[in-house]
Amino acid sequence: MSYKAKFKIWRGDDQTGELHDYLIEVNEGEVVLDIIHRLQATHAPDLAVRWNCKAGKCGSCSAEINGRPKLLCMTRMSTFTEDEVITVTPLRAFPVIRDLVTDVSFNYKKAREIPSFTPPPGLGPGEYRMKQVDVERSQEFRKCIECFLCQDTCHVIRDHEENKESFAGPRFLMRIAELEMHPLDSADRVREAQDEHGLGYCNITKCCTEVCPEGIKITDNALIPMKERVADRKYDPIVWLGSKLFKREKA
Amino acid sequence: MTSGVGAPRRARISARTLRTDRWWLPPLLTNLGLLTFVVYAGARSFMGKWYWVEEYGYLTPFYSPCLSESCLPGSSHFGTPLPELPGWIPLGFVALPFLLGFRLTCYYYRKAYYRSVWQSPPACAVAEPHGSYSGETRLPLIVQNAHRYFFYVALVVSVINTYDAALSFTHGVGLGSLVLTTNVILLWGYTLSCHSCRHIAGGRLKHFSKHPVRYRAWTLISKLNVRHMQLAWTTLATLMLTDLYVMLVASGAISDLRFF
Numbered sequence: 001m002s003y004k005a006k007f008k009i010w011r012g013d014d015q016t017g018e019l020h021d022y023l024i025e026v027n028e029g030e031v032v033l034d035i036i037h038r039l040q041a042t043h044a045p046d047l048a049v050r051w052n053c054k055a056g057k058c059g060s061c062s063a064e065i066n067g068r069p070k071l072l073c074m075t076r077m078s079t080f081t082e083d084e085v086i087t088v089t090p091l092r093a094f095p096v097i098r099d100l101v102t103d104v105s106f107n108y109k110k111a112r113e114i115p116s117f118t119p120p121p122g123l124g125p126g127e128y129r130m131k132q133v134d135v136e137r138s139q140e141f142r143k144c145i146e147c148f149l150c151q152d153t154c155h156v157i158r159d160h161e162e163n164k165e166s167f168a169g170p171r172f173l174m175r176i177a178e179l180e181m182h183p184l185d186s187a188d189r190v191r192e193a194q195d196e197h198g199l200g201y202c203n204i205t206k207c208c209t210e211v212c213p214e215g216i217k218i219t220d221n222a223l224i225p226m227k228e229r230v231a232d233r234k235y236d237p238i239v240w241l242g243s244k245l246f247k248r249e250k251a
Numbered sequence: 252m253t254s255g256v257g258a259p260r261r262a263r264i265s266a267r268t269l270r271t272d273r274w275w276l277p278p279l280l281t282n283l284g285l286l287t288f289v290v291y292a293g294a295r296s297f298m299g300k301w302y303w304v305e306e307y308g309y310l311t312p313f314y315s316p317c318l319s320e321s322c323l324p325g326s327s328h329f330g331t332p333l334p335e336l337p338g339w340i341p342l343g344f345v346a347l348p349f350l351l352g353f354r355l356t357c358y359y360y361r362k363a364y365y366r367s368v369w370q371s372p373p374a375c376a377v378a379e380p381h382g383s384y385s386g387e388t389r390l391p392l393i394v395q396n397a398h399r400y401f402f403y404v405a406l407v408v409s410v411i412n413t414y415d416a417a418l419s420f421t422h423g424v425g426l427g428s429l430v431l432t433t434n435v436i437l438l439w440g441y442t443l444s445c446h447s448c449r450h451i452a453g454g455r456l457k458h459f460s461k462h463p464v465r466y467r468a469w470t471l472i473s474k475l476n477v478r479h480m481q482l483a484w485t486t487l488a489t490l491m492l493t494d495l496y497v498m499l500v501a502s503g504a505i506s507d508l509r510f511f
């Protein structure tokens with residue numbers, strides 16, 4: 001069964017732009033990305049869109065559909081009614097390059113700021129031995145496809161450009177959690193999570209979790225456990241009192 | 252809106268959100284739910300009567316533990332170390348601030364009231380109305396980091412509530428004893444499913460393999476933890492219903508249904 005769907009697609013660049021109306025054919029089993037491709041083939045050959053795998057695995061096709069951060073290739077047309085107007089815009093937390101393509105380099109910069117995996121000194125590659133239960137927990141975070149939908153939806157930076165400097169965003173705070181929970185990582189990441197990467201900005205309102213296409217429980221399994229570790233270290237009055245009383249050097 | 256979605260170089264879209272669903276409904280319901288509880292609990296805590304049914308040993312959780320000489324005879328299960336109180340101090344004043352603090356700093360309630368009361372953000376991808384935002388990085392919200400200490404106190408209060416419920420069975424069994432017991436079981440569920448509890452039980456460990464018992468505890472609490480939101484709301488409801496039942500029986504408005 002095919003029908004004509006009403007689309008509103010944002011077109012423009014980093015200075016101006018607006019929503020354009022299109023009436024496009026939709027066939028059974030299609031996803032929003034198919035419609036965008038049909039639009040390129042018929043009405044708008046110069047429409048810019050980033051995509052790669054069309055299987056929800058490369059994380060390239062992130063956009064906002066009816067105001068919700070989603071993957072274009074994983075949003076089925078069958079989730080809309082036939083008379084619904086479907087609005088597609090680029091991610092609204094990052095600078096736009098053209099049409100549906102945004103500049104997500106903020107995320108690459110944040111990724112580089114996190115110190116990489118640090119095995120204990122003296123342990124060479126090939127000598128790593130870990131128990132299954134110990135690595136299991138952080139495996140969940142490795143499902144991440146780096147679509148940055150969580151980064152896009154997080155109000156800390158979406159609604160406050162000025163916080164981009166001091167906040168790494170859910171994706172990279174989760175990366176810190178992954179390393180912190182790694183049985184062989186020997187770096188101290190807790191204090192840094194709070195002081196350098198802005199964990200304190202997160203108010204656990206769970207939008208990152210809500211939009212993650214991989215269903216990673218970012219808030220419950222990465223962010224809150226990191227907050228608890230920070231509380232262990234920084235806000236434990238007993239530890240604090242002890243360090244005041246005995247004037248211990250910061251370890 | 253020049254700092255957020257209206258910031259330079261972002262896509263020029265003037266709408267605060269393009270969401271078409273009823274995103275405003277959940278924060279509204281949350282506000283109504285929280286308001287109902289605050290009004291009810293406030294009114295009952297300051298009421299100072301109908302909190303104890305001597306005949307059947309029912310004590311409402313809002314007045315437990317009752318530790319002052321103003322408490323009705325029999326309702327002070329742990330003695331009366333405190334003198335008589337002026338009428339404006341709630342008789343449950345020893346535990347109430349901690350229970351309030353426990354819920355206020357709870358990771359779930361934080362999410363709930365940040366979204367509903369403070370609109371930060373009201374819903375995902377809906378711009379918040381505030382010009383600046385520092386989250387939980389400084390006072391007053393940095394205090395949220397003290398959640399676990401409230402959790403410790405809440406554990407003690409749960410034990411006390413359990414004792415209160417158990418004591419009612421020494422007077423036989425009535426609907427009231429079942430109400431008290433159900434409430435206590437759910438309170439335990441809420442308290443043990445706490446994120447701090449999950450962390451303390453085992454979440455903080457790097458090597459589960461070296462601590463099999465704590466790993467097991469963490470696994471079990473993790474299962475409860477996914478229900479934390481549901482338990483948070485259910486216990487708000489059962490606290491009110493339990494108190495209401497005790498109030499109705501104590502005031503003589505209804506009589507308790509007795510089984511034994």
Ligand code: SF4
Nearest residue numbers: 154202203205206208
């Ligand atoms: S839970 Fe924290 S990191 Fe995730 S979207 Fe909300 S504020 Fe951002």
Ligand code: SF4
Nearest residue numbers: 144145147148150212
């Ligand atoms: S955590 Fe989820 S939403 Fe965030 S980048 Fe990874 S896959 Fe995307």
Ligand code: FES
Nearest residue numbers: 053054059061073
């Ligand atoms: S195209 Fe690869 S995730 Fe959508």
Ligand code: FES
Nearest residue numbers: 357358359445446
């Ligand atoms: S009681 Fe909700 S997280 Fe602790």
